[in-house]
Amino acid sequence: MKPNILLILIDDLGWRDLACCGSGFHETPNLDMLASQSIRFTNASACAPVCSPTRASLLTGQYPATLGITDWIDWNGRTHPAKGRLIDAPYVNALPSSVNTIADTLRANGYTTWHVGKWHLGGRGHLPGEHGFDVNIGGGHYGAPPKGHFSPWGMPELDGPGIPDRTELTDHLTDRAIELIRTHNASPFFLNLCHYSVHTPIEGKPDLVLKYKARAKALGLDRITAFEEGDLFPCDHKRTKRIVRRLIQSDPAYAAMVENLDWNIGRILDALDQSGACKNTIVVFTSDNGGLSTAEGSPTCNLPLAEGKGWMYEGGTRVPLLIRWPGVVTPGTTNDTPVTTPDLFPTLMQATGSTPPATHRVDGESLMPLLTAEGGLTREAIFWHYPHYGNQGGTPGSSILCGKYKLIEFFEDDRVELYDLESDPGEKHDLSGQERDRAKRLQELLANWRQCVGARLPLRNAEWTPPNGVPSQQ
Secondary structure, three states: OOOEEEEEEEOOOOOOOOHHHOOOOOOOHHHHHHHHOOEEEOOEEOOOOOHHHHHHHHHHOOOHHHHOOOOOOOOOOOOOOOEOOEEOOOOOOOOOOOOOOHHHHHHHOOOEEEEEEOOOOOOOOOOHHHHOOOEEEOOOOOOOOOOOOEOOOOOOOOOOOOOOOOOEHHHHHHHHHHHHHHHOOOOOEEEEEEOOOOOOOOOOOHHHHHHHHHHHHHOOHHHOOOEEEEEEOOOHHHOOOEEEEEOOOOOHHHHHHHHHHHHHHHHHHHHHHHHOOHHHEEEEEEEOOOOOOOOOOOOOOOOOOOOOOOOOOHHHHEOOEEEEOOOOOOOOEEEOOOEEHHHHHHHHHHHHOOOOOOOOOOOOOOOHHHHOOOOOOOOOOEEEEEOOOOOOOOOOEEEEEEOOEEEEEEOOOOEEEEEEOOOOOOOOOOOOOOOHHHHHHHHHHHHHHHHHHOOOOOEEOOOOOOOOOOOOOO
């Protein structure tokens, strides 16, 4: 019997935001329980430090650079080239209808396919219904609820006369997903559940916010410096503002959002149990990028990892990844093999006995040998390409992870940094000067990969001047 799939994608959830992943402030009992029933990948990374590229990659198994979707998609359907010393590379602003998705292939293989929640891969003509989903609940062009997480949300796809005011969005989406599970009794299903939480605006339920204010005080966190002010932003549209890094997890509203998210994950897992589908359902839980830690309120902290959302460092891309598959995955295990978003496509294809069209390129590698503990992966390296200025302070660049070594190439000044992530996961000790041969080899591999996938690069900005007004020396 073909397994059902529940794929849960969270927005902006950081690598250390769950208690089972190391948070000492957030309470996540349901996700901790899920981890105890799953394999937890401790070295999993989103394929981009922002949302839309990762979402497109998850559905297609292709790197963002392959698809051309390398930055978040503007809600108005436009590209938004930021400028600094460079000008952002152009990118595709919607998931092309010609590209095969998980839902396309699974539907052709007899699955019922549902999308619930955030889409952010294009508007009319590019919505879930055009990409293989039988049902779309709440999936539109929005990157976040325009009016906040409490109704009315400002999204015609969800707002309606039957929705009580101040209904919390994660609660509502979970209700809708549970309805789908409870009323389904025929073909295997694929539920793509993509919560808008914990993306800004940071708004928690008032009772939970009060709980975490008290918790922060009881733990003495209210007496610890929570932020550190850094350099001015490198992009023109924020050049008068400074990067503000969070040093500890202590934001009550964010913690409230995490706990409410956890409660809702528990609800949908309970619904699986009650429906009898639990034993034949693969559950995947992950995030689209690292936690937001350097701008826009900096609500979480990814330490010991460096930086967060919008950056090429580990804090920008390392994410939680849990996979539960009764009878296949050994519960409560961990695996430190580096894995990345496009790996989920071939994994689910193999798990369901599905085959995408022969013309469909797959950049990821199936994780099945790791899930069954019968082997390892064969690829040489994992790649990232983000030729954009992040709204959170990062600058355009590419990176490669080969074994334990990660090289980042920064396009502003053609600088490279090399780190041994095994001994230095916080990326504090740049080895590029000491290990020149290794750095050169990895930079060549990275350049060859960019050429292979047709990655687009940023351009020099002839009009750029630094914040102090001194003319550029380009």
